[in-house]
Amino acid sequence: FYTLSVELGQIEAFVEAQRRGSITRAAAALELTQPTLTARLRGLEQELGAQLLVRGRRGVSLTAAGRRFLPRAQAALEAVRRGVAETKAAREGRGGVLALGLATDLALYIAPMALARFARTHPDVEISVRSGRSHAVAEALRADEIEIALVSQLVVLPELASRPLFEESVPAVVGRAHAFAARGRVSIEDLARSGLVMRDASAYLHAITVAYFAAAGTAPRILMELNNTEACKRVVLAGLGAAFLPQMAIHDELRRGDLVALRVEGHPAPKRTIHVMTRAGAEVSPTANALLRVLPRPS
Structure with missing residues (x-):
């Protein structure tokens, strides 16, 4: 059994250094000393067994390993940020963050009015929407980039759960x-x-x-x-x-x-069924449920 010892601060250092293109600018943005940020980067690379950044006179750039690791690192930071916001919001009785995935037809035909109505009634909720084919939004859900996915074709993956939302005629x-x-x-x-x-x-x-x-x-x-x-x-x-x-x-x-x-x-x-997908075992947040309630059901 392998215990991962990567720290959140190391991931944050890597993402910020890549974004800024400079160790110095990344350290300033994170309010760290340059040696501290450099130590975090080296610790991360040592843990992963791969060099992630190339240091040069013009700053830093990603290695091949860094390019592979970056999307996962960004998703991990976003998941933590969303979790902190949602937890604080639930404790304080206010909005929080809702990250939503929509199959293309849903994003085009039923979501716009529902999202506008939801935004008016929940002004404190930060809404983030990803759209694409059902398989693409299911993969975003599996990667923990969104909280729920609404799909027009059920995607079966062991990490995900689903339930019917409504059925429509075709x-x-x-x-x-x-x-x-x-x-x-x-x-x-x-x-x-x-x-x-x-x-x-x-x-x-x-x-x-x-x-x-x-x-x-x-x-x-x-x-x-x-x-x-x-x-x-x-x-x-x-x-x-x-x-x-x-x-x-x-x-x-x-x-x-x-x-x-x-x-x-x-x-x-023929008919097709629109499904709500979540990560297996996860509870749908009150914020997400509030949005689902205002989605129109085609007659």
Whole structure:
């Protein structure tokens, strides 16, 4: 069994020296003497068994080992800073820090209004948001860079736990000028032949669409594969093809009549579940729960 003896002050010294590009400036920023900061850096390098910084006349620069270690060191300092802030906030009955990860669709379609509303009602809370594909925000959660992650595709990792937040429909839609718009009801064979605008192959919406047709023993004719949901929606709004799009992305367009949801005979629209992910065993903070309560649920 190996006991790690790296100290927080050593990590802080390394991150600050890299950021400032100078031992002297880093020591001044941390209110340490230069020999003290140098000793911390040497102790860290000795513990890791690798040189992290190259000292030269123009200051310091990262070695290959330093570049590998830097993101983890920064994440460790951020986790401690967030933990201190949250603990003090809970004790003093005020805001604290909320670090949140959002899958791209959630960041685009439901989070903006909720975050603005939350900021107005919780002015003392510092909000930090990371967005990206579900796998990316899950990895940020595993690295302890965020407190919770909201994902549109469940990511199974042993260090993480999840629970459903809500379920939404993913109907087939067309623009109001499309030939199917007046019909409203189509066969799955006609829909497959008509041509679909789809998300790229790495997206969960792509998998949902392919599985939907495969269950009926057919496959769609693909007109386009695009790397974001909004692009797919805009192509369909322009009158080209049909697409399976999540309810959160098309609510306003359906209400205005710009898009028409199709009834596919004998095949109800697929659904997807939005999940909240946390680190296994961790309690969701009252601040995070307050935000979850104001997130809209697509109808």
